[in-house]
Amino acid sequence: MNISKHEQRVLHALAQGGRILYERAPNGRVTEVTCVTRDGLILSNCTLEIFRRLKRKRLVESRMSSPYQISEKGRRSVRSQADNR
Template structure:
């Protein structure tokens, strides 16, 4: 599967325990997303376009109106990343 660098970055955050909070309009469409790391920081790379792409590819999912988390397919698709500290 072809996954961009920004999508990979978001998937890594989600795989490490992060989540994506979303807000909907009155008509039910998602208009804002915020990606939180497990430490509570906000990842600025997660835009609405990247979120929509991850949803379309079924790499993130939400169960019972909870925040979006990485799906099993997303876990299998994410590439390993070296810790560059």
């Protein structure tokens, strides 16, 4: 599966325990997203466009109106990266 560099960064942050918080419009569509890492930092390159691409590819999912997390398909698709802490 072709996953861009920005999508890989977001998926890697989600795989480490991050979440995507979202705001919905009255019609039910997601209008704003914020990607929060496990440390509580905000990932700036997680835009609404990248979120929609990840959702369309079914790499992220939300269960029972909770924040979006990485799906099982997303875990299999993300490439491993060195965690330089």
